[in-house]
Amino acid sequence: MTEITRQGVTVSVEPGWEAEMMDHPGKRVVLHMSNRPLPRDRSDFGGESIDGLLGDAIFVSILEYDPGDAGKGIFRRNGVPAFVPADFDPYNLHRFVLGQTGAHKFFSINGRSFCCYVVIGRSSPEPGDIGRINRTVAGFRMSVVRNDRGTPE
Numbered sequence: 001m002t003e004i005t006r007q008g009v010t011v012s013v014e015p016g017w018e019a020e021m022m023d024h025p026g027k028r029v030v031l032h033m034s035n036r037p038l039p040r041d042r043s044d045f046g047g048e049s050i051d052g053l054l055g056d057a058i059f060v061s062i063l064e065y066d067p068g069d070a071g072k073g074i075f076r077r078n079g080v081p082a083f084v085p086a087d088f089d090p091y092n093l094h095r096f097v098l099g100q101t102g103a104h105k106f107f108s109i110n111g112r113s114f115c116c117y118v119v120i121g122r123s124s125p126e127p128g129d130i131g132r133i134n135r136t137v138a139g140f141r142m143s144v145v146r147n148d149r150g151t152p153e
Contacts, residue, residue: 001139009064012139028064028112033136045094045117053100053121058133061117062140070108080141081105081116082134088118088125099123109141116140 002013006021009029013019019033030044036057042049050059069075087103090096094117101124104117116137120129 010141011062012141014136014139017136028067029062030064031060031062031140033060033062034058035132046119047095050095050100050119051097053097053119055121056126056129056132057121058129058136059119060133060136061115062137063115063117065113065115067112070111070113074106075108075113077105077107079107079109080137081107083118083130083137085125085127085130088120090123093119101125 001015003010004013004019004021006023007029009021009031011019011021011031011033013033017033017035018038019031020038021029021031023029032038032042034057036053039049044063045061046059053059065075071078083103083105087105088101089103090101092104093100093102100119100121102117102119104115106113106115108114118133
């Protein structure tokens, strides 16, 4: 298992998965993971790069939002979410692609707010898909990022 870390966010990447963590203007961290090769150019939610996802192909994006939103509204869930088959619907896709399904959940950890967006390359998830997604998302963790005064940001 490989680990990548950026700005206090760490993800353990399972064998057979690719992951890339980037900084993005207006967001602190954008994490992309897939059990297929990640295309070089892709938007926060995958954009056109997910068009070719078929069968058991999975794309996961975890985006960080304003820390002032942590624990509030849609970000009130504390901790990394688990997914169930009922979470997935083709109309949850950021960009509708026939034959795919998606889900998204919002959550907070240590005063930071995130969205986890998942796309599967088939119209409904199979039991093995959910297990792979939850194992992958469970590898996401973070520490409190401290500023130069030693206080949490």
